[in-house]
Amino acid sequence: MAEYWGVKVGDIFNTMPERFREEGARDVDASFGYDIAGEGKWKITVKGGTLKVEKIDDLSGCASIMLCDGETFVGVNTGKVDSVNAFTSGKVKVEGDFGAFGKTAKMFKKFVIGRKEMSTKDYILDMFGSLVSRFQPQNAKDLNATITYQIGGEGGGVWTATIKDGTCELKEGHVEKPTVRLEVNEASDWVDVMLGKTDPFSLLSAGRAAIAGETALALKLGEIFAKYQPPSSTDGEPEQELIVLKKTIAVNQRFATGPVMGRFLNALKEKKIFGTKCPTCGRIQLPAREVCADCRVRADEWVEVGPKGQVRYMEYVYYASPDPLTGETRETPYGMLNILLDGCGGNDTFAHLVRRDQLDLIKGGHYEISGTRVRPVWSDKRVGSIFDIKYFEIDE
Amino acid sequence: MGKRVAICAVAQIKNEGDLWHARFQNMLLECFESVMQQTGVTFDMEKGIRNVVTCSDDVFDARTISNNGMTDVVGAHLRGEEKMAQESLNGLGYAMASILSGHDDAILFMGHMKESQGESRRMVSNLSFDPFYCRPLGLDNMNMNALQARAYGQRSGVQEEHLARIVVRSRKNAKKNPYARENEEIDEAKVMSSPLLADPLRELHYYPITDWAFGMLLCCEERAKEFSKNPVWITGFANCMDSYFPGDREYVSNFSLKKASERAYKMAGIKDPKKDIQIFELCDHAAYQLPMWAEGIGIVDEGKGGAWVDKGGMDKFHVNLSGGMLNGNPFLLGGAARAIECFYQLRGEAGDRQVDGVKKALAHGTYGAAGQHQAVVIMEA
Numbered sequence: 132m133a134e135y136w137g138v139k140v141g142d143i144f145n146t147m148p149e150r151f152r153e154e155g156a157r158d159v160d161a162s163f164g165y166d167i168a169g170e171g172k173w174k175i176t177v178k179g180g181t182l183k184v185e186k187i188d189d190l191s192g193c194a195s196i197m198l199c200d201g202e203t204f205v206g207v208n209t210g211k212v213d214s215v216n217a218f219t220s221g222k223v224k225v226e227g228d229f230g231a232f233g234k235t236a237k238m239f240k241k242f243v244i245g246r247k248e249m250s251t252k253d254y255i256l257d258m259f260g261s262l263v264s265r266f267q268p269q270n271a272k273d274l275n276a277t278i279t280y281q282i283g284g285e286g287g288g289v290w291t292a293t294i295k296d297g298t299c300e301l302k303e304g305h306v307e308k309p310t311v312r313l314e315v316n317e318a319s320d321w322v323d324v325m326l327g328k329t330d331p332f333s334l335l336s337a338g339r340a341a342i343a344g345e346t347a348l349a350l351k352l353g354e355i356f357a358k359y360q361p362p363s364s365t366d367g368e369p370e371q372e373l374i375v376l377k378k379t380i381a382v383n384q385r386f387a388t389g390p391v392m393g394r395f396l397n398a399l400k401e402k403k404i405f406g407t408k409c410p411t412c413g414r415i416q417l418p419a420r421e422v423c424a425d426c427r428v429r430a431d432e433w434v435e436v437g438p439k440g441q442v443r444y445m446e447y448v449y450y451a452s453p454d455p456l457t458g459e460t461r462e463t464p465y466g467m468l469n470i471l472l473d474g475c476g477g478n479d480t481f482a483h484l485v486r487r488d489q490l491d492l493i494k495g496g497h498y499e500i501s502g503t504r505v506r507p508v509w510s511d512k513r514v515g516s517i518f519d520i521k522y523f524e525i526d527e
Numbered sequence: 528m529g530k531r532v533a534i535c536a537v538a539q540i541k542n543e544g545d546l547w548h549a550r551f552q553n554m555l556l557e558c559f560e561s562v563m564q565q566t567g568v569t570f571d572m573e574k575g576i577r578n579v580v581t582c583s584d585d586v587f588d589a590r591t592i593s594n595n596g597m598t599d600v601v602g603a604h605l606r607g608e609e610k611m612a613q614e615s616l617n618g619l620g621y622a623m624a625s626i627l628s629g630h631d632d633a634i635l636f637m638g639h640m641k642e643s644q645g646e647s648r649r650m651v652s653n654l655s656f657d658p659f660y661c662r663p664l665g666l667d668n669m670n671m672n673a674l675q676a677r678a679y680g681q682r683s684g685v686q687e688e689h690l691a692r693i694v695v696r697s698r699k700n701a702k703k704n705p706y707a708r709e710n711e712e713i714d715e716a717k718v719m720s721s722p723l724l725a726d727p728l729r730e731l732h733y734y735p736i737t738d739w740a741f742g743m744l745l746c747c748e749e750r751a752k753e754f755s756k757n758p759v760w761i762t763g764f765a766n767c768m769d770s771y772f773p774g775d776r777e778y779v780s781n782f783s784l785k786k787a788s789e790r791a792y793k794m795a796g797i798k799d800p801k802k803d804i805q806i807f808e809l810c811d812h813a814a815y816q817l818p819m820w821a822e823g824i825g826i827v828d829e830g831k832g833g834a835w836v837d838k839g840g841m842d843k844f845h846v847n848l849s850g851g852m853l854n855g856n857p858f859l860l861g862g863a864a865r866a867i868e869c870f871y872q873l874r875g876e877a878g879d880r881q882v883d884g885v886k887k888a889l890a891h892g893t894y895g896a897a898g899q900h901q902a903v904v905i906m907e908a
Contacts, residue, residue, distance in 0.1 A: 376658075376659060378658060380654060382586060382589075382645050382646055382647065382650045382651055382654070383645070383646035383647075384589045384644050384645055384646065385643075385644055385646070386550065386589070386644060387546065387547055387548065387549055387550045387641070387644070388550060389548065389549045389550035389552065389553045390548075390549075390553065391552075391553075392550060420552075420599060421552050421553065421556055421599070421600055422556065422599050422600055424598070424599040424604035425604060425605075427563075427570060427602045427604070429556075
C-alpha cells in the first residue's frame with residue numbers, strides 16, 4: 132500500500148473510530164462507501180451515534196460512494212489537497228446521494244500526520260501539491276506562461292504549471308513548447324533549493340540544473356509563488372496559543388519644582404510668562420531654567436516675555452500621542468507650535484498647542500519672515516501647569 | 528600595575544530624607560559649581576572636559592533616559608555625555624577606563640537620586656525583577672535581602688544583637704560626618720524593637736530613604752596637578768555580575784564580590800587587604816550586609832562575621848567610619864558616597880573621622896538584588 136505524505140489510505144480508515152465525533156453524527160443513519168483506485172474498498176456505517184468501519188468489496192446499500200485515487204484521498208483527508216478543487220477537477224467523484232455524503236465531513240476530527248522524517252519524495256509531492264495554493268496572482272498580472280518542472284532522480288517527476296489570466300493550474304507531465312523549462316537532475320537538490328539550503332544559481336553553475344526558454348521568467352518564480360513552507364512537526368495539531376501579557380507599570384511620583392521651575396509655573400497662574408536671561412550671552416530660555424547651557428553659568432535674571440509672539444514652527448498631528456496624565460487620546464488633527472514670544476530671540480521658542488479651528492490659518496516663520504501672530508488663551512482655573520495656557524490663537 | 532587615574536576633586540550635597548524644595552537639577556548644580564571652583568577645569572575641547580559621565584535611575588526620575596534632564600546643569604551641552612544606569616561606583620570605573628584608554632584626559636562624573644520622589648522605593652525595586660515570573664510574586668530588594676539575611680545569619684552566627692550594634696554604630700559614626708543624613712540617635716533596644724519588615728529584617732536594619740547628589744573630576748596622571756595639588760589615585764577597579772534570576776544564585780556565597788575584589792586587588796597590587804588597606808567603605812543597604820561584605824572582600828574569614836563584630840572588627844579595620852549606606856545614601860549612589868569618604872580619608876580631610884596614616888582605601892558598591900552586582904575600587908593617597 133502506497134504512502135502519501137507519509138500516510139497510507141488504510142491509516143485514514145483505521146483511525147476513524149478514534150476520530151469519530153458523536154455530536155457530528157447525531158442525525159445520521161446511513162452507510163457510505165469508498166472506492167479508492169488501486170487500494171481497495173471500504174464501507175462505514177453510522178447509526179444511533181455509533182460507527183462501524185469495514186474493508187469490504189460489496190458496497191451495496193451505501194447512500195453514497197466516493198471514488199478517487201489514493202493520493203487524492205489521503206491529500207483531502209490530511210488537508211494537503213484542497214477538497215473543493217479535487218471535486219471540481221473530477222479527481223473525486225461521488226455516486227449516489229451527494230447531500231448525505233457531505234455529512235461525513237462533520238463526523239470526523241481531522242487526521243493528524245504523525246511525526247516522521249519526510250523523504251525526498253514526500254517533499255516533492257508536498258511542494259507540487261501546494262504549488263497552486265502558493266500562487267500569487269498579484270505578482271503574475273498579464274502573465275501567460277507555462278512552466279515545466281522536470282525533476283530527475285528518486286522522487287522526481289514532471290509537472291507543468293499553466294498561468295493564465297491570473298490563475299494557475301498544475302498538471303503532471305510535459306506540454307509542447309513551455310515558456311520555460313527547469314531541469315533539475317536530482318530531486319534532492321530541488322528539495323534543498325525549496326527549503327533554502329541551496330541557492331539555485333550554484334546548482335546551475337555546477338551543471339546540476341538547467342533552464343530552457345525564458346530565463347527571465349525562471350528568475351521571477353520566487354515572486355510568482357510564495358515560499359514553500361514544509362509541514363511542521365506539529366502539523367495538524369492545534370497551534371499553541373501564543374499568550375500576550377498586558378502589564379501597566381506605574382509608580383506614583385511627587386516632583387519637586389525647585390526655585391526656578393516653581394517660579395515659572397507660579398507666574399503662569401498670574402497670566403505671565405517669564406524666561407531666565409543668561410548674564411553672559413543674553414539669551415532668554417523658555418521655560419525658565421537654572422543655567423544657560425551654552426555658557427555654563429547660572430541664568431538668574433528673570434525677564435517677562437510675550438505673552439504674544441509669532442509662530443516659528445508648526446505641525447499637524449494626525450496620530451495623537453496619548454495624554455501621559457490621563458491615558459486619553461487627543462482629538463485629531465491638532466497642531467503644535469513653537470512660538471517666538473515677544474522679547475525672545477534666536478531659537479529660544481516656546482512650545483504649545485494651537486486653537487484647533489485655526490489650524491489651516493497658521494503659517495510658520497523663520498529668521499527673515501515673521502510667522503502668524505498668536506496670543507495665549509488662558510485657562511479660567513490656573514494651577515501652575517503648562518495647561519494654564521489652553522492654547523494659542525491668532526492675534527487679530 | 529599600569530597607569531593611575533587621579534580624582535582631583537569631589538563635591539556633594541548633604542544627604543537628606545526629603546529635599547522637597549529642590550529638583551535634581553538644583554542638587555547637581557551645586558556639586559557642579561563646586562567641582563569647577565575647586566579645580567578651575569574648563570570645557571575647552573582641547574584642554575578641558577570633553578566628556579561627562581552621569582549616573583541616575585530612570586524610574587526614580589520618572590523619565591526614560593533620565594540623563595536628558597541633567598545635561599545643562601552638568602555642563603554637558605554640546606559634548607559627550609554618557610549615562611551609567613548602574614551602581615555609581617561603576618561610573619567611576621567607566622570614567623577611569625575612558626582616561627586609561629587615552630580617549631579623554633579629564634572626565635566630570637556626576638550623579639543624583641531622589642528616593643523621596645517615588646511613592647514607594649519597593650515598587651521601584653520590584654520593577655527591576657523579571658516582569659512575568661518574579662514581579663507578580665512581589666519580589667523586591669527587601670524580600671531578597673531578607674532571604675539573604677536569614678541564610679547569612681545561619682551561616683555566620685550574625686544574630687539580632689549584632690545587627691543592632693551595627694545600626695547603632697552607623698548612626699554614631701554618621702554624627703561625625705557633616706554630609707551624612709541626620710538621623711535620630713538610637714540604642715540597641717530600639718533597633719531590636721523596631722517593626723519587622725521581612726523577618727529577620729527590621730525597619731532600623733534598613734537604610735532610610737535619602738536624596739543626594741555628587742560630582743567628581745577625574746583626570747589622567749600626567750595632567751592631575753593642573754587641577755589639584757594633592758589628587759587621590761584610583762589604582763584598582765573591578766566589578767562582577769552574578770545571575771539575574773534569584774533561583775540561579777547561592778545567596779551567601781559572596782560569589783560576585785569575591786570575584787570583583789580579587790580582580791581589583793590584583794590590579795592595585797594588593798597582596799593582603801587586611802594589612803595593605805587602612806579604610807574600608809562598604810555598601811551596607813541592610814545591617815547584615817556589613818559583616819557579609821567584609822567576608823566577601825576578604826577581611827573576615829568566611830562564616831565568621833558574627834565573631835568579627837563581637838571582637839570589634841568594624842572599628843579595628845576602620846569599616847564605614849562615614850556611617851555607611853545604612854545611615855542613608857540613595858540606593859544607586861552608595862558606591863560614590865563610599866569613594867568620596869575614601870577620598871577625604873586619603874587626603875586627611877575627614878575631620879573627626881580621620882584615621883592617621885591612611886595610604887590605601889577600598890570603596891565598595893553593590894546593585895541588583897541582594898548583592899547580585901558588585902564593584903570594588905582601590906584608592907591611594
